[in-house]
Amino acid sequence: MRPQFVPMRIGLIGAGRIGTFHATTLSRHREVGSLIITDVDRARAQALADRLGATAAPGVDEIFTWGVDAMVVTAATAAHAELIGRAARSGLPVFCEKPIAVDLPGTLTALAEVDAAGTVLQMGFQRRFDTGYTTAREAVRSGRLGRLHTVRATTADQAPPPAAYLPLSGGIYRDCLVHDFDILRWVTGREVVEVYAAGSDAGGAMYREAHDVDTAAVVLTLEDGTLATATATRTNGAGYDVRMELAGELDTIAVGLDDRTPITSTEPAGPPPADKPWTGFLERFAPAYEAEVAAFVEVVRGERANPCDGREALQALRIAEACELSRHERRPVNLGEIEGTRD
Numbered sequence: 001m002r003p004q005f006v007p008m009r010i011g012l013i014g015a016g017r018i019g020t021f022h023a024t025t026l027s028r029h030r031e032v033g034s035l036i037i038t039d040v041d042r043a044r045a046q047a048l049a050d051r052l053g054a055t056a057a058p059g060v061d062e063i064f065t066w067g068v069d070a071m072v073v074t075a076a077t078a079a080h081a082e083l084i085g086r087a088a089r090s091g092l093p094v095f096c097e098k099p100i101a102v103d104l105p106g107t108l109t110a111l112a113e114v115d116a117a118g119t120v121l122q123m124g125f126q127r128r129f130d131t132g133y134t135t136a137r138e139a140v141r142s143g144r145l146g147r148l149h150t151v152r153a154t155t156a157d158q159a160p161p162p163a164a165y166l167p168l169s170g171g172i173y174r175d176c177l178v179h180d181f182d183i184l185r186w187v188t189g190r191e192v193v194e195v196y197a198a199g200s201d202a203g204g205a206m207y208r209e210a211h212d213v214d215t216a217a218v219v220l221t222l223e224d225g226t227l228a229t230a231t232a233t234r235t236n237g238a239g240y241d242v243r244m245e246l247a248g249e250l251d252t253i254a255v256g257l258d259d260r261t262p263i264t265s266t267e268p269a270g271p272p273p274a275d276k277p278w279t280g281f282l283e284r285f286a287p288a289y290e291a292e293v294a295a296f297v298e299v300v301r302g303e304r305a306n307p308c309d310g311r312e313a314l315q316a317l318r319i320a321e322a323c324e325l326s327r328h329e330r331r332p333v334n335l336g337e338i339e340g341t342r343d
Helices: 017-028 042-052 060-066 077-089 104-117 131-142 163-169 172-188 205-209 286-301 310-329
Strands: 008-013 032-038 070-073 094-097 121-124 148-156 192-200 215-222 227-233 241-248 252-255
Touching: 008 017, 008 060, 008 286, 017 032, 017 042, 017 070, 017 286, 032 042, 032 060, 060 077, 070 077, 070 286, 077 094, 077 104, 077 163, 094 286, 104 121, 104 310, 121 286, 121 310, 131 172, 131 241, 131 252, 148 172, 163 172, 163 205, 172 192, 172 215, 172 227, 172 241, 172 310, 192 310, 215 310
Parallel strands: 008 032, 008 070, 070 094, 094 121, 148 227
Antiparallel strands: 148 241, 192 215, 215 227, 241 252
């Protein structure tokens, strides 16, 4: 018989798009009895709390002093590391949207605090909870594909973010392709040992002003010799496109190929264009976002192991850092050159 628990009290910091989504999911969860929401925009937090029957807190301090069982961090990226550290020092398990921080020193400091406190940090890499990716992982691990030799991953946003967001994002490798780097490791079970990255800032002046690129491509070599490519763009007018293809000696499979994939075949007998192409990440990955938050509740309850701890986020960030170095220096970069080598 499943043990009975007192309903949980969860604090959520950040009431933007993803914070609103997670708050809505938590408000419906049978084991979450109360939800306390705060945001730098107090009116936004209050409006969300009113809609969900939750409580709005004036600020972060109140969430900690009022007492919660766990914390969900969906605030601006710059605040993540400090909030993770504060929660760790308070003995609270934390779910945090990626990244921990936009740089390695901040990431390593936050992880050290979590380790010292012995608390839980679950990272929000939602693709690990997507049915397509989980099925692909099973296919690779079962040997169905035979020896895996090639992986192709792509992430394409339908429309670019606001110009003001770019300088705060950490760049396209850390902000966008980091999801592909994480899922590449998770699906294949292999580490990346070398990258060669290139990027183009031809999409507009705002990318150059932010010292970023709007389109990026990376060749990654895995520890067993498998070759992977990962591409990303900020502007893909056909729709939001996230896919992965895995080719082995016995079979080839594709993730993200369905009747909403924003791609048009030029073959006479090819499938018709999607009637309703995906428009963004919340729409494409809604079930996965719900599943990762449900998993966090189970982790806090002690019902399952952490499915994506902070060390996983560190490894993905190390790959992104190697890509930035590779792009700037126009050379292959070995992951051993990057701080925070895996123990």
